[in-house]
Amino acid sequence: MRQNAVRGHLDGLLLAVLETGPLHGYAVITAVQQRSNGMLELRTGTIYPALNRLERLGFLRSTWEADGERRRRRYELTDAGRHTLAAERTAWREFTTAIGSVLNPAARPGLAS
Amino acid sequence: MIADDPRPSPGGGAPTALDTPRDPVEDHLAALGAALHGPPAAKARLLEELRGGLQDSVAAYVQAGVDRDLAAELAVRDCGAVDDLLPSCQHELTIAQVRQTARATATATPLLFGAWYLLHTTAPSGAWHLTHTAHLLATRLTTFTALAALLAFAVIALTGTLARWIPTPSRLPRTVAWTSTVVTASMAVCTLVLATTMPLTDHWPLTTLATLLTAASHAVTAGPARASRLCARLPVPALRP
Numbered sequence: 001m002r003q004n005a006v007r008g009h010l011d012g013l014l015l016a017v018l019e020t021g022p023l024h025g026y027a028v029i030t031a032v033q034q035r036s037n038g039m040l041e042l043r044t045g046t047i048y049p050a051l052n053r054l055e056r057l058g059f060l061r062s063t064w065e066a067d068g069e070r071r072r073r074r075y076e077l078t079d080a081g082r083h084t085l086a087a088e089r090t091a092w093r094e095f096t097t098a099i100g101s102v103l104n105p106a107a108r109p110g111l112a113s
Numbered sequence: 114m115i116a117d118d119p120r121p122s123p124g125g126g127a128p129t130a131l132d133t134p135r136d137p138v139e140d141h142l143a144a145l146g147a148a149l150h151g152p153p154a155a156k157a158r159l160l161e162e163l164r165g166g167l168q169d170s171v172a173a174y175v176q177a178g179v180d181r182d183l184a185a186e187l188a189v190r191d192c193g194a195v196d197d198l199l200p201s202c203q204h205e206l207t208i209a210q211v212r213q214t215a216r217a218t219a220t221a222t223p224l225l226f227g228a229w230y231l232l233h234t235t236a237p238s239g240a241w242h243l244t245h246t247a248h249l250l251a252t253r254l255t256t257f258t259a260l261a262a263l264l265a266f267a268v269i270a271l272t273g274t275l276a277r278w279i280p281t282p283s284r285l286p287r288t289v290a291w292t293s294t295v296v297t298a299s300m301a302v303c304t305l306v307l308a309t310t311m312p313l314t315d316h317w318p319l320t321t322l323a324t325l326l327t328a329a330s331h332a333v334t335a336g337p338a339r340a341s342r343l344c345a346r347l348p349v350p351a352l353r354p
Binding site: 024025026029030041043044045046047048049050051052053056057058059070071072073080084 | 169
């Protein structure tokens with residue numbers, strides 16, 4: 001599951017973990033891993049081009065920050081990113097509801113009685 | 114770093130380059146860097162971020178009690194093989210190159226217009242004229258460059274915020290690469306035309322200034338156009354926004 005599971009949902013996952021505050025790339029990876037109880041693992045190599053793309057689209061903004069001898073690029077959500085995250089959540093809710101209705105027809109509100 | 118801790122050579126002498134242990138992280142980044150093409154600043158930023166991520170990953174493994182050499186190998190494994198990373202990394206660099214080339218074209222166009230403005234407006238009426246053929250050629254090239262500038266602005270918008278709603282055309286890198294190449298060639302032709310007609314004009318200082326402006330336009334666009342052609346030739350999967 002792990003890596004294949006995030007295909008198609010990477011943007012939403014990245015925006016979601018950045019909703020609580022700015023993070024650098026590796027912290028984004030660990031945040032996704034922790035929130036999913038280790039079920040989802042993002043490759044280090046795929047995260048940075050994706051963050052760059054989201055920044056280009058205006059969903060994120062980033063700044064370099066000194067961290068000892070190193071410097072890290074920290075990403076934070078923009079207003080456009082928040083709107084997109086809300087849209088991603090709505091789309092995901094609708095999708096899971098639709099799939100759930102098919103997989104568990106007995107659970108549909110109209111069929112409960 | 115592993116490379117900072119060279120093991121003694123088998124013969125007991127000073128360690129040589131062959132004896133120096135390889136750093137899997139740096140080897141991985143070097144391999145990826147060699148395969149990627151794009152604006153140097155964008156490429157350096159991407160590789161620096163990847164290096165940071167790999168170093169964080171190594172540190173996390175070491176903190177969990179894994180030997181440093183093995184930690185570096187595991188971090189590289191977690192990062193993904195070069196062939197797997199190449200499409201997404203190159204895609205972003207190709208887009209970055211497209212945008213840089215578009216900006217260069219948009220920047221150079223005012224220089225070219227400035228040159229022709231100087232020649233046609235600033236010069237006293239009747240005091241200066243180009244030969245008919247040169248004038249016709251230059252006018253056509255300037256018109257084409259103006260259209261290219263419009264395309265450049267459209268490209269910057271299409272690959273930026275507009276990409277949220279409009280998918281980036283898959284042929285955009287190739288279109289930008291060849292348009293900018295033609296613009297660059299046009300500017301070279303303009304420079305040549307002005308330079309050769311310079312002796313025929315009455316106001317050579319103005320012509321010299323105009324020639325320098327067109328030469329500067331050519332210099333601004335030539336590098337990005339060449340880099341764009343290289344990126345456009347690379348096999349990259351269908352463009353995402």
